[in-house]
Amino acid sequence: MQFFPRDAANVDRAQALVLIGARPARAGLKVCGHCGFESCEAAEAAGARCAFNMIDLGIALGSAASVASDNRLDSRVMYSVGKAAQQMGYAEFDVVWHGIPIAAYGKSPFFDRK
Known part of the structure; x- marks a missing residue:
């Protein structure tokens, strides 16, 4: 993917890196449909992930980035960091991972990227 080298350069400038992941698991609800399927059984048969776990992952990522910001640290949630961590x-591999590089510079190295 074309953006992996760009993100790797950002991680090189970071002073810390946080990995946060969620293991996909079904909620087992009879009526939900949040994933786009009628039931957990239908989603499982199609190989789809439960939306609840991925929503929880997004909340955790946003909370972690918020804590960094509250402490005047620059951060950026990166899908590529999680994939690279798996590859390395x-x-x-049975967990969906994202990474958050953390830095404290006068200007964030994670924005104005090319």
Whole structure:
């Protein structure tokens, strides 16, 4: 993917890196449809992920980035960091991972990217 090298350069400038992941699991609800399927059984048959876990992952990522911001640290949620961590053997493959590089500079290295 074309943006992986750009994100890797951003991670190189970071002073810390946080990995946050969620293991996909079904909620087991009889009526939900939040994932786009009529039931958990239909979603499982199609190989779809439960939306609840991914929503929880998004909330956790947003909360972590907010804590960084509250402490005047620059951060950016990056899907590519989670994938790279898996490829490098640092993270399990049965978990959906995202990374948050953290930096404290006068200007954020994670924005105005090319």
